[in-house]
Amino acid sequence: MTKLMKQHSKKSGLPPGSLVFVGDQRVETATITVIDYNEADIRETAIETPDDCRPYIGQKTVTWINVTGLHDIALLAQLGNALHIDFLILEDVLNTGQRPRFEDYGDSIFCVVKMLYRGNGDGEVVSEQVSMVLGRGYLVTFQELEGDVFDMIRERIRTGQGRIRTMGCDYLAYALLDAIVDNYFIVIEDIGDKIERLQDAVLEHPQPETMQAMHQLRRETIFMRKHVWPLRELVSSLGKSESSLISKDLGPYLRDIHEHTFQVLDAVEAWREMLSGAMEIYMTRAGNRMNEVMKVLTVIATIFIPLTFIAGIYGMNFENMPELKWRLGYAAVWGVMLCVGLGMAIFFKRKRWW
Numbered sequence: 001m002t003k004l005m006k007q008h009s010k011k012s013g014l015p016p017g018s019l020v021f022v023g024d025q026r027v028e029t030a031t032i033t034v035i036d037y038n039e040a041d042i043r044e045t046a047i048e049t050p051d052d053c054r055p056y057i058g059q060k061t062v063t064w065i066n067v068t069g070l071h072d073i074a075l076l077a078q079l080g081n082a083l084h085i086d087f088l089i090l091e092d093v094l095n096t097g098q099r100p101r102f103e104d105y106g107d108s109i110f111c112v113v114k115m116l117y118r119g120n121g122d123g124e125v126v127s128e129q130v131s132m133v134l135g136r137g138y139l140v141t142f143q144e145l146e147g148d149v150f151d152m153i154r155e156r157i158r159t160g161q162g163r164i165r166t167m168g169c170d171y172l173a174y175a176l177l178d179a180i181v182d183n184y185f186i187v188i189e190d191i192g193d194k195i196e197r198l199q200d201a202v203l204e205h206p207q208p209e210t211m212q213a214m215h216q217l218r219r220e221t222i223f224m225r226k227h228v229w230p231l232r233e234l235v236s237s238l239g240k241s242e243s244s245l246i247s248k249d250l251g252p253y254l255r256d257i258h259e260h261t262f263q264v265l266d267a268v269e270a271w272r273e274m275l276s277g278a279m280e281i282y283m284t285r286a287g288n289r290m291n292e293v294m295k296v297l298t299v300i301a302t303i304f305i306p307l308t309f310i311a312g313i314y315g316m317n318f319e320n321m322p323e324l325k326w327r328l329g330y331a332a333v334w335g336v337m338l339c340v341g342l343g344m345a346i347f348f349k350r351k352r353w354w
Contacts, residue, residue: 038060038061065079128145231261
């Protein structure tokens with residue numbers, strides 16, 4: 001967080017459209033790939049320079065330009081010049097702390113979404129910003145990392161499955177958004193499975209590690225809600241947009257995504273409620289366990305109070321104590337102490353205090 005704030009401070013006083021990368025460098029080298037297709041043909045190419053993208057623009061095909069790695073500001077500036085992308089858009093692309101949003105620039109549409117998935121290391125939910133620029137006949141996507149949830153989309157384009165090869169760039173943008181939202185369900189289901197296991201652990205034998213795991217999952221649900229909530233507004237804005245870049249036929253598909261975002265939000269809220277309930281159960285059980293321990297210790301201490309009193313009396317060094325010289329005095333004191341202790345224990349047992 002500290003590093004991020006320092007990077008934000010670099011933009012202080014700069015004019016709008018100044019390109020400053022805000023985020024962590026996640027790949028060594030930024031790369032550009034192009035998938036250009038129509039109903040009959042497909043070309044897939046790795047681009048060496050941004051100017052090589054120019055021939056694809058203005059053709060009667062759908063062109064998907066994917067940029068991986070956002071730290072190379074010069075590369076993105078050249079791409080912006082080649083495709084006539086507004087530098088205000090590039091400024092937002094480079095700021096990886098953006099919330100999901102939608103902007104209509106007339107000749108292009110800009111969207112920012114968050115791609116969520118489980119990390120390979122500790123398994124925490126990882127957020128990656130994906131920016132999209134939809135133009136006439138082309139779609140440019142900007143990613144922070146190699147690897148994404150779009151492999152099935154690429155396979156559908158290569159094999160011609162479904163209607164994606166017969167539709168335009170707006171349908172391609174929809175397909176990518178749909179893949180991102182569908183992956184939210186995978187993350188949500190994984191969180192739900194973990195919550196159910198934690199609930200069983202809380203009811204059976206709660207441990208401090210259980211509470212730590214619940215806190216971690218609660219942070220993840222809040223993290224997901226933070227990114228999914230504005231995505232609902234983004235999809236709604238796309239559906240209401242009057243831009244000529246978005247076909248009216250796309251309306252039902254966008255409404256479907258909108259409904260999916262509601263389902264994700266409902267699941268997130270349900271998991272938050274379940275986690276809150278599990279944490280309350282944990283605290284109640286921990287409190288009850290502490291009360292049981294304190295009750296046992298209190299009973300033991302209460303039993304030993306009269307015994308300590310008797311031992312204290314006969315521990316005094318007075319000469320005129322007849323029991324001290326009595327031959328059965330030691331045994332008698334032990335007998336009295338045992339009778340008192342057992343009597344109090346039986347009394348507590350009958351009262352069900354022990």
